[in-house]
Amino acid sequence: MIGDVAQSIINGIDLKVESGEFVAIIGRSGAGKSTLLYLxxxxxxxxxxxxxxxxxxxxxxxxxxxxxxxxxxxxFVFQEYALLPELNSWENVAVPLKMQGYGKKDAYRYSKQALxxxxxxxxxxxxxxxxxxxxxxxxSIARAIAHKPKIIFADEPTASLDSMRACEIFNIFLxxxxxxxxxxxxxxxxxxxxxxxxxxxxNDGKIISDRRIEPSSTNLCNKFNIV
Amino acid sequence: MDPNPIKVGFFLAIRQIIRSxxxxxxxxxxxxxLTFLNLVVVSGILLGLVExxxxxxxxxxxxGILIKPQPLLKYIRGTNNILKIAANLSEVGAVSPRxxxxxxxxxxxxxxxxxxxxxxxINTVIAGIDPKNENEATALASLVVEGEYLDLxxxxxxxxxxxxxxxxxxxxxxGQALQNAQVGDKxxxxxxxxxxxxxxxxxLKSKITDVNGRIYMNEGWFRRIVSRSSNDSSEIAIxxxxxxxxYKVKDDLARSSLDKSALVQTWDESxxxxxxxxxxxxxxxxxxxxxxxxxxxxxxxFIVIFINAITRKKYIGILKGIGIKGGAITISYLIxxxxxxxxxxxxxxxLLYGAIKPYFDQNPIDFPFSDGILVxxxxxxxxxxxxxxxxxxxxxxxxxxxxxxxxTLDSILGR
Numbered sequence: 001m002i003g004d005v006a007q008s009i010i011n012g013i014d015l016k017v018e019s020g021e022f023v024a025i026i027g028r029s030g031a032g033k034s035t036l037l038y039l040x041x042x043x044x045x046x047x048x049x050x051x052x053x054x055x056x057x058x059x060x061x062x063x064x065x066x067x068x069x070x071x072x073x074x075x076f077v078f079q080e081y082a083l084l085p086e087l088n089s090w091e092n093v094a095v096p097l098k099m100q101g102y103g104k105k106d107a108y109r110y111s112k113q114a115l116x117x118x119x120x121x122x123x124x125x126x127x128x129x130x131x132x133x134x135x136x137x138x139x140s141i142a143r144a145i146a147h148k149p150k151i152i153f154a155d156e157p158t159a160s161l162d163s164m165r166a167c168e169i170f171n172i173f174l175x176x177x178x179x180x181x182x183x184x185x186x187x188x189x190x191x192x193x194x195x196x197x198x199x200x201x202x203n204d205g206k207i208i209s210d211r212r213i214e215p216s217s218t219n220l221c222n223k224f225n226i227v
Numbered sequence: 228m229d230p231n232p233i234k235v236g237f238f239l240a241i242r243q244i245i246r247s248x249x250x251x252x253x254x255x256x257x258x259x260x261l262t263f264l265n266l267v268v269v270s271g272i273l274l275g276l277v278e279x280x281x282x283x284x285x286x287x288x289x290x291g292i293l294i295k296p297q298p299l300l301k302y303i304r305g306t307n308n309i310l311k312i313a314a315n316l317s318e319v320g321a322v323s324p325r326x327x328x329x330x331x332x333x334x335x336x337x338x339x340x341x342x343x344x345x346x347x348x349i350n351t352v353i354a355g356i357d358p359k360n361e362n363e364a365t366a367l368a369s370l371v372v373e374g375e376y377l378d379l380x381x382x383x384x385x386x387x388x389x390x391x392x393x394x395x396x397x398x399x400x401x402g403q404a405l406q407n408a409q410v411g412d413k414x415x416x417x418x419x420x421x422x423x424x425x426x427x428x429x430x431l432k433s434k435i436t437d438v439n440g441r442i443y444m445n446e447g448w449f450r451r452i453v454s455r456s457s458n459d460s461s462e463i464a465i466x467x468x469x470x471x472x473x474y475k476v477k478d479d480l481a482r483s484s485l486d487k488s489a490l491v492q493t494w495d496e497s498x499x500x501x502x503x504x505x506x507x508x509x510x511x512x513x514x515x516x517x518x519x520x521x522x523x524x525x526x527x528x529f530i531v532i533f534i535n536a537i538t539r540k541k542y543i544g545i546l547k548g549i550g551i552k553g554g555a556i557t558i559s560y561l562i563x564x565x566x567x568x569x570x571x572x573x574x575x576x577x578l579l580y581g582a583i584k585p586y587f588d589q590n591p592i593d594f595p596f597s598d599g600i601l602v603x604x605x606x607x608x609x610x611x612x613x614x615x616x617x618x619x620x621x622x623x624x625x626x627x628x629x630x631x632x633x634x635t636l637d638s639i640l641g642r
Contacts, residue, residue: 038636043548043635043636043639044636064552067547067550067551067552067553068550068552069550070548070549070550071549071550071551072550074549074550075549076545076548076549078545078548078639082541082542082545082639084239084542084546085542086242086243086245086246086247087239087242091238091242094238095235095238095239095546095549095551096549096550096551098231098234098235098238099231099232099235099550099551099552099555100231101231127246143549144549
């Protein structure tokens with residue numbers, strides 16, 4: 001709905017993502033990239049159509065069930081880090097783990113492991129205000145992966161970062177994907193998109209291209225000496 | 228019930244409390260402390276006015292039990308029998324019969340007043356007492372503020388209640404208080420039409436009108452003046468030992484073969500309906516003022532939680548987005564509300580029982596009709612803490628729920 005007028009933002013989309021894929025959704029502003037991501041991640045309800053995961057149609061689960069489903073199956077990385085300012089790094093990562101029922105020790109252990117995966121093992125007790133933008137985004141990624149989700153949804157995770165930090169973050173996603181993690185990412189940076197397995201381009205709410213690609217052998221981050 | 232939302236609620240709340248701005252937390256706790264004190268102290272002082280007066284009435288006038296003649300009768304017949312019965316009751320600590328009569332007292336009575344000038348005199352009540360018994364029953368000697376208390380052998384001397392002297396009742400005109408009389412002065416006392424010169428031996432001060440507005444003299448001398456051979460008295464004050472049950476003693480006395488002319492009342496019954504109504508009114512007034520304090524604290528908590536939740540709307544959306552149940556977030560706000568009211572109440576309790584109540588006990592407020600103390604019973608205080616908790620829980624729950632029920636994506640995107 002835009003004002004009182006119902007407008008179709010996404011229409012006629014049929015997208016199937018395989019386990020272990022790294023899918024980049026690209027398109028101009030207003031193309032419907034983020035809306036598609038929100039629909040896939042159950043943050044938005046479609047007016048029509050369905051979302052199925054592992055052959056289970058989950059579109060019309062009730063709120064509580066959807067929240068549970070997101071908790072146990074999805075990881076989210078938002079554009080603006082989205083860390084709770086009063087929680088330090090490991091505590092931010094531990095929140096979903098605790099919600100899943102992990103005790104304090106286990107929550108700490110898994111949070112630490114996740115933070116070490118994103119090279120923040122030495123900043124476990126730093127508050128977000130004591131971290132750089134790139135570090136905050138890495139905490140956000142650690143939070144998304146700590147509970148081993150089936151799918152990570154990332155909404156322009158590098159948009160607020162400079163090129164070097166953006167590369168660092170993107171490399172983490174590549175590393176996670178190499179370990180088998182399914183990732184669906186919205187990005188406006190085509191160079192990064194070309195380094196994934198598949199690029200889905202939207203325009204006016206429709207898929208205008210869906211390319212499976214060989215990830216670019218030229219790592220754009222090489223110029224920053226980031227491996 | 229899923230325990231995880233409670234655990235996460237605690238986890239979030241504790242960190243939010245610990246890592247929030249100390250000034251903000253301090254200010255909220257300060258407001259909660261003031262609210263608590265407002266709830267307890269204001270109503271406590273209002274009740275204390277009546278309580279202080281009742282306490283003084285019991286201690287200085289009625290004792291635990293007061294026996295009077297039935298309405299329309301002048302004397303309690305069989306006073307001696309009553310005194311014997313009372314003396315045999317284990318709960319009775321002291322008994323003091325009083326003999327009352329109307330009297331007129333004149334100062335400067337030897338001076339002839341100028342034409343159109345009234346004499347310096349007042350009409351009052353005189354009480355014939357046994358100084359020792361009366362002092363045991365009501366500690367009358369402790370009320371003497373000037374001069375001396377009566378001796379058993381005193382004759383031609385009186386004690387005067389301070390409300391009968393202008394010196395103690397500023398602004399009193401002739402007829403309301405003696406203008407020129409003080410300790411050591413000779414005044415003319417007229418009882419039953421018989422004038423007699425007496426000396427003011429002492430002045431006593433009490434906030435109980437029935438004590439402060441009387442003249443006292445030795446009972447034997449009084450009865451000689453009024454030519455009364457009978458021992459039938461006008462009032463009997465019975466002081467009970469600490470912890471005694473007033474109503475039991477009253478029943479024991481009533482079951483004895485007292486003369487029907489005796490009206491036996493516990494101290495509170497003898498105070499009459501006026502005091503009960505006054506106490507009731509003050510309770511209502513205290514509750515009303517306390518209710519306003521409660522409303523103010525609820526609104527404060529509501530605003531604090533609402534602003535907190537509004538400014539953190541995005542974070543709340545993200546928490547929901549990553550799968551944290553709304554219940555966990557609501558619980559975190561409820562715990563914060565409870566924390567503020569708990570700490571505020573604990574500080575308030577410390578101030579109340581550590582400083583304010585002891586201060587008022589030592590320095591009662593000087594009201595015209597009583598020495599106001601602070602009534603703060605443990606049960607009443609606990610009930611008010613419960614009220615404060617309930618109000619803050621509701622005040623914390625509503626804004627948290629308002630924000631949490633918004634669509635997750637709308638919260639994340641700040642829509």
